[in-house]
Amino acid sequence: MTLDRAVMAFAGAMVLVSLALTQFVHPAWIWLTVFVGANLLQASFTGFCPAAMAFKRLGLKAGVVFR
Template sequence: MTIDRAVLAFAGCMVLLSAALVYLVSPWFLLFTAFVGLNMLQSAFTGFCPAAMIFKGLGCRVGEAFR
């Protein structure tokens, strides 16, 4: 798995988790959803992604987006 796909899968899981938490626990978990979305947005413009650095450290292959 490349870093690109791992980051997309991780972000998707976090959005689904936050949606479940909003439904099951509290609407305040929308702040978590907003954090994930803002992190994805800033990553698109700056190329800096903490999750990509973690996946690189775990040994994922380098993809096209996060070099």
């Protein structure tokens, strides 16, 4: 798995988990969804992504997905 795909999978999983927590635990968990979306938006403009930095430290390599 490449770094880019790992970040996308992590973001998608976080959105789904936060929506489940919002539904079954407490409505305030929707703020986790807002945070994930805002982080994705700022990362698209700035290139700074804490999740990508964490995955890189765990050993994932950046790679070309489409050739």
